[in-house]
Amino acid sequence: MIEQWQAGRTGRTGTPEQGEVQLLESIAQGDRAAFQVLYRAYFQRPARFLDRMVRSPTLIEEIINDTLLVVWQKADRFDASCKVSTWIFAIAYRQGLKALGGVDVPVESDADALFGDVRSEPEHALLRLQRHQEVERALHELPIEQRVVVCLSYYHDMGYQEIAETMGCPLGTVKTRMFHARQRLRALLSDQMEELS
């Protein structure tokens, strides 16, 4: 999607990061078409991330829109000191915390509502769904800062330095959070992980 926009605009394609930077430059000029390209390209990633922070699809969409509104308003301030994805995720993280009121309220996720009636699923799909349910519950046992570190590392291809930039905290803090998160998750998921093999 971004490559197509880039090729149409410049006649050639560059790296994905270059394309995203060019999109932001166009958005800074008020280019609404470029904004829509970025929005569609980015919707799923923040959605997956925010789903670990809040469990309401409606709220997730609102937070994504709050995030992209900030992108629209501050695109001219992006200075390429970090990746575009890091910048957007950092905004999404702060918007997510704002939506939570700065407090990590335990959310009782209704697994049946989320995953539907699993009884009719074929066995392998049933196993996969159960695995996802267990991981979901275990992640939400973690404090939100540890949960965010785990999700950004395992599910969003971020290294610790990038996570530190996203969360606005020191690198050592990220590593400490990961250390404690893995300990806690191992205790919560040890039995379930055996079943996954």
Place this chain on the structure above:
Amino acid sequence: MTPRDVTPAGSHDEVQLLLPGYVTRRLTDEQNAFVQAHLRHCGTCRADLHWDARLAGAEPPVPEQLDAERALHKMMGRLPPAPPAVQPPVPLRARLRDALGWAPWALALPAMLAVLVLLRPSGRPAGEAADYRALANAPAVPTHPTVVVVFGPDTRMRAVDDILRANGARIIDGPSETGAYLLQVAPARQDAVIAALKSQAHAQLAESLAPARP
């Protein structure tokens, strides 16, 4: 000699932190080599590697109710309205025309033609200065206006330029206060230039200044 199953505590803790990156293939070649060397000797980390790989593969799915297009539609409604397009500056001629209208021009045409005819040099001694204003860089060869033209609101100056160049014609004076230009056109090309200015360049007026043949 260091027992094979004993690894320095520092490297064990480092490898533990590298395992998530290892299973998601984010590490550098150097880091990969470091982890692999450690795994050869550490059963605990090998077991944890198993666990990390399964955790990485078990991301809970995104709720199906999420709709990117619906959210985008709401998003576009939140953007501030687009600013009005900046209009290009209106040429002075057009602004004067709008202010004065074309009716006064049409009424003034006969009088204007009469004035221009009076200005046309006839039997004047060579070298005597013409009554009309000379251009700053007057050519060495005396110029004699042969066509008067008044451009209209739809006149395309590029077409005027093309017509003049194609016929060896020149603008030698103007615009006057009434917006008239004087052209020098070879007699043999005069009719063609006048016709082209009217049809192709949409001139409001294009007339020969030559006296009518008896």
